[in-house]
Amino acid sequence: EPEVTQTPSHQVTQMGQEVILRCVPISNHLYFYWYRQILGQKVEFLVSFYNNEISEKSEIFDDQFSVERPDGSNFTLKIRSTKLEDSAMYFCASSEGTASSNYGYTFGSGTRLTVV
Amino acid sequence: DQQVKQNSPSLSVQEGRISILNCDYTNSMFDYFLWYKKYPAEGPTFLISISSIKDKNEDGRFTVFLNKSAKHLSLHIVPSQPGDSAVYFCAASAGNTDKLIFGTGTRLQVFP
Numbered sequence: 184e185p186e187v188t189q190t191p192s193h194q195v196t197q198m199g200q201e202v203i204l205r206c207v208p209i210s211n212h213l214y215f216y217w218y219r220q221i222l223g224q225k226v227e228f229l230v231s232f233y234n235n236e237i238s239e240k241s242e243i244f245d246d247q248f249s250v251e252r253p254d255g256s257n258f259t260l261k262i263r264s265t266k267l268e269d270s271a272m273y274f275c276a277s278s279e280g281t282a283s284s285n286y287g288y289t290f291g292s293g294t295r296l297t298v299v
Numbered sequence: 300d301q302q303v304k305q306n307s308p309s310l311s312v313q314e315g316r317i318s319i320l321n322c323d324y325t326n327s328m329f330d331y332f333l334w335y336k337k338y339p340a341e342g343p344t345f346l347i348s349i350s351s352i353k354d355k356n357e358d359g360r361f362t363v364f365l366n367k368s369a370k371h372l373s374l375h376i377v378p379s380q381p382g383d384s385a386v387y388f389c390a391a392s393a394g395n396t397d398k399l400i401f402g403t404g405t406r407l408q409v410f411p
Contacts, residue, residue, distance in 0.1 A: 287345025
């Protein structure tokens, strides 16, 4: 069964450093997403991406965050200057259709980001 | 922001019995609802969804019921199996947005 692949599975970084989280969505999917889950809290939407541009972003997704689909297969999330509160599990997801269509997202296994 | 609530953090059910997981929402603009299952160290896995034009959707052992007037939905799993033990998330979306709003999850344990 096709799957969304995320690397690395765990990343430790120092506060203020830049990190890039990588994702390979399912090849025929058109919609791409990043979500995160801070330990003990709910899964939160960060950003959606369609047709090579951001289609929607949350208030969490400030100027420190950016996304890119550099080569038609990878989908990356960059955090420019990490803060302690960025520590969370980051999930990439892809879908054939939008959230309100009859397609469930397929999520990756996540990258656990620890900022020290 | 508590637009989607799962008030039971955990549920324990005997194998073979019915598991009922509940979810309440406050935003009347939500028109699509989904249930996800999550094992530790894995991402959420899509289970079943329902559009607001329906009140029931069934897929094998899983049935989702939607009560729009009460802003409530539930997931029924019957019969429950030990492999169903996981955290279950309810999620909702509105037609004018492309994001899912998740609940806090209910940890289901199915014991033999």
